[in-house]
Amino acid sequence: MSEQPELTAAEVVVTEPQPDDAGANTLDRYDWQASMAAADGLQMYLDALGPEKRLQSDEDRRVLCEYHEDWVALDGDKAEIVSAKHRDPSVDAYRTVNQLADDGGLAHLFLRWRALKEKPTCRLTTTGGLLSGDPQDLEAATKALRAARLAGRLVTLEDDWLPSVVRLHSAIRTHSGKHLPDDWVKGGEVEIPEEEQHHQVARFLSILNIQHSLTRRSDIGFAAPAKFVKPVVDHLGYDVPCEAVWNAVYGLFYTRMRAAGPRKEATISPVLAYSNGSEPPTSADKERELAGRIVTMHDIDVAIIMAVGNPGAYQTLDSPMRLSRAAVKMRKGYCSDNSIERGEQLRKDYHRYWRDRLTGDPTAMAERDKLRRLLLRVSDRADTPHMRSNGKWGPTFWNSIQDALDGIPLEQVPAGMDADLLLGGISDLANACQIWFSDRFNVEDEIRRLRDENSGSAA
Known part of the structure; x- marks a missing residue:
């Protein structure tokens, strides 16, 4: 039997089933997460335009919403899974690595990365800040380990970042419960030494990007047009209100994020689906099944063209004049x-x-x-x-x-x-x-x- 080719990060993301769906989300959470996903999509769109200011027909950058994590940024064979965590003003900045692992979702993000065969890169996007001490030391470790990985050097357990690796390893064990990887379970058949577990955490930190202190929910609607849309509008040379373009693109992401959930195909037994001699689904087949959750650059292009052609349809209704x-x-x-x-x-x-x-x-x-x-x-x-x-x-x-x-x-x-x-x-x-x-x-x-x-x- 011929050996199967190794899957790319993008193929692993769409073919590996997620152990749990996103579950119930509040309207506020969707609003902020859809805004941040739209900001990512607009940046990817701007990158895809290039100096020619147009998309190529084979452009394949896309955003997969509410699958494995809050969204996945896909570019060819590459994939980055993103966990988005909003923290209200009354909640303090992250004070400990334990808080980052639990409230910040790093433990869950690590488990997904392991389940996806350590293929994708990862990002934590959060409104919370990082206090000095352990949280900022962990961020410094991610930057040092990433630099080593990008330079082609072996990711090692050096003294400078070993304390951060050990703290995150302990926090992952504490906050993962019964979902720990099989090779981390004490007394299990495939348990690996603690040092190798530390190496896994170090590799995770080398592909992790922590974006913190981002715009909060109450502010995103006012800041987004100038912050995320204006660079695109300026690059394209359009004379159109940024707010209209933002509302069109944001609405696209909001809809796709709400599309996450049961699909009619899910009621068909996979055994019956393949019983007529057909081959198991390819990564392309699985991605087509997820089409309701995906925003492509061409989708964003159409949304922008619609807003440019009829900006009044996408303008926010005027609110009463503030008289404070x-x-x-x-x-x-x-x-x-x-x-x-x-x-x-x-x-x-x-x-x-x-x-x-x-x-x-x-x-x-x-x-x-x-x-x-x-x-x-x-x-x-x-x-x-x-x-x-x-x-x-x-x-x-x-x-x-x-x-x-x-x-x-x-x-x-x-x-x-x-x-x-x-x-x-x-x-x-x-x-x-x-x-x-x-x-x-x-x-x-x-x-x-x-x-x-x-x-x-x-x-």
């Missing part, structure tokens, strides 16, 4: 509607954070006052005469503050805070008239004027 003091001041400073909406949402998250902290935490009040002083210092440094020389300096000021907040180490801010929540604090200070986006004006008079204007429009 912060929103009115940002509008007076020529900030965009997206920035205003983002500031309003983050201010709510910021209030929710302190409401939770101030309940039963005697240190919270002092921490809040210390943070207020830090945020005022950041805004003061961002407010320069050169910036104000432009009459419409509000957007520049808003972006400068964000850049400054992104550079503040997590250790210098209250536990569970990130750059988004800090920006919510800036919005809160603006609402208290301690930060401005334009020259001073009578805010209450402006609110009354806008309210009267809205009433007149409604009449």
Whole structure:
């Protein structure tokens, strides 16, 4: 009998059955995961366009949704399985490797990687940050081991990253329960030495990419058009609202992610399916079965063309004008509607954070006052005469503050805070008239004027 050819990573992903389906997901979880999968798809689409600004007929990049993990990025024979974990502002950043293995899903991701014969690369995509210490040491180990693998060197257990390997190995054993690989089961027929288990973990870290501190659910709808769509629209030279293109592409991914679940073919016994002399299904056959979960680059291309041809059909309906003091001041400073909406949402998250902290935490009040002083210092440094020389300096000021907040180490801010929540604090200070986006004006008079204007429009 001739030896069967070794399967590629992409073939393994589509032919190896997943031990469990994604199960029930909340609407919010789908919304954020579909947004992040769409961001991946848009980047893959931009890469596929190349300098010619068009897809080739044989372009085969595609995204497989809700299979094995939250999605799989496929490119020819290559595959990357992605686990997407959203953490709310009230939840702290990852403090330990155990949290990354359990809440961050690294244990589950490792098990899937092993089940897929160690073929695909892996990625954890999460809104949570990594605190200094063990979590950041683990991230450093992934980068060092990846560099060794890409340079063609053997992945070894060197002293620099051995502690991280040992910690993750222990965490995987703790959080995998009965799903441990057969060769990890103590006393089993095929148990391998602990050192070889460490080597497996090291190989896993060499193909792992941890993307952390990403845009949260409350913010993604406002940030996505500029962040993910604008590079594509600019590259293609289209004069179309980015929001329309985003809504079209996001809707495509949302639909395909919801397509995960029982299929009618699943009711047919595989024994009966092959009893008439037909060959077992190939990887191409299995991928066709999964077509309802797959987004191709040509699918994205059609969605973009539809949005360009009829942008009004994909525009979000206008929401009522924000009339908070912060929103009115940002509008007076020529900030965009997206920035205003983002500031309003983050201010709510910021209030929710302190409401939770101030309940039963005697240190919270002092921490809040210390943070207020830090945020005022950041805004003061961002407010320069050169910036104000432009009459419409509000957007520049808003972006400068964000850049400054992104550079503040997590250790210098209250536990569970990130750059988004800090920006919510800036919005809160603006609402208290301690930060401005334009020259001073009578805010209450402006609110009354806008309210009267809205009433007149409604009449």
